[in-house]
Amino acid sequence: EAQVTQNPRYLITVTGKKLTVTCSQNMNHEYMSWYRQDPGLGLRQIYYSMNVEVTDKGDVPEGYKVSRKEKRNFPLILESPSPNQTSLYFCASSLQGMETQYFGPGTRLLVL
Amino acid sequence: GQSLEQPSEVTAVEGAIVQINCTYQTSGFYGLSWYQQHDGGAPTFLSYNALDGLEETGRFSSFLSRSDSYGYLLLQELQMKDSASYFCAGSNTGNQFYFGTGTSLTVIP
Numbered sequence: 001e002a003q004v005t006q007n008p009r010y011l012i013t014v015t016g017k018k019l020t021v022t023c024s025q026n027m028n029h030e031y032m033s034w035y036r037q038d039p040g041l042g043l044r045q046i047y048y049s050m051n052v053e054v055t056d057k058g059d060v061p062e063g064y065k066v067s068r069k070e071k072r073n074f075p076l077i078l079e080s081p082s083p084n085q086t087s088l089y090f091c092a093s094s095l096q097g098m099e100t101q102y103f104g105p106g107t108r109l110l111v112l
Numbered sequence: 113g114q115s116l117e118q119p120s121e122v123t124a125v126e127g128a129i130v131q132i133n134c135t136y137q138t139s140g141f142y143g144l145s146w147y148q149q150h151d152g153g154a155p156t157f158l159s160y161n162a163l164d165g166l167e168e169t170g171r172f173s174s175f176l177s178r179s180d181s182y183g184y185l186l187l188q189e190l191q192m193k194d195s196a197s198y199f200c201a202g203s204n205t206g207n208q209f210y211f212g213t214g215t216s217l218t219v220i221p
Contacts, residue, residue, distance in 0.1 A: 033209065042199060043155070043211040050207060058208055059114070088152060097207040098142055098162070103154040 002027045004104035006091050012110045013081055021076045021107050023091030031097035032074040033058070034066065036087040037106075043090065049074055050097060081111045114138050116200050116212035123218045124190055132185045132215045134200035144176050144183045145201045149214070155199065159185065187217075195219045 004025045013019055025032065033048040035058075045058030049068040063085055065077040074093075078085060091104040116136045124130040134144065143162035147155040161167050161176035161183060173186040187194055200212045 031207065035209075035211075037152075040213060042213040043201075045209050045211075048207060048209075056207070059210065090154065098203050099145075099160055100157045101145070101147075101155075101209070103156070105154050106152065 006104035010108045023074045025093040029093040031094045033092045034076045035090045086111045114210040118212040118215045121216045134183045136202045138202040140204040142203045146185045147199045149197045
């Protein structure tokens with residue numbers, strides 16, 4: 001089944017404790033992206049990647065890192081999480097970027 | 113800057129037609145997409161316009177006018193299951209995506 005998977009689905013952590021949210025797609029898509037969703041603000045793009053070893057900042061990259069060492073994986077790293085990073089995070093992929101994006105199920109993060 | 117404006121809430125009757133508008137300001141604009149989201153679940157793709165005009169996909173249609181920086185999503189033969197949030201998203205030539213703040217659609221019997 002074609003899908004985007006994210007892990008973990010739910011995470012409670014404390015300020016400053018490094019964490020990684022994994023994202024994987026099995027559709028051989030070149031484009032992958034991370035978004036955060038906050039009430040009243042819609043989805044905001046954090047980082048995106050056009051292909052392996054190519055990553056670019058989205059609208060709200062501060063406090064986040066990403067890497068794209070393999071085509072199928074695009075982990076999101078929070079080196080020192082803060083409470084304002086409490087949010088619902090979505091990973092998405094698409095064939096080449098401009099068209100249909102397929103979203104993962106989301107990761108709910110709470111930073112205390 | 114980049115911004116997409118859409119109404120926050122819309123209510124419509126089952127079986128009717130509803131239109132959700134989206135106006136945008138996106139430098140290097142490339143295309144406009146529409147996504148549906150139920151109760152914080154994964155957004156799912158509905159429609160995409162890169163060119164002016166109407167795109168039809170079953171009960172859903174989407175329209176784009178580049179000269180007016182405007183688009184809309186048209187939902188026909190509304191069903192109760194169409195109650196959800198709908199987002200327009202603009203993409204630019206730099207492969208970035210910008211989403212509107214979403215329209216909450218409530219379908220009533």
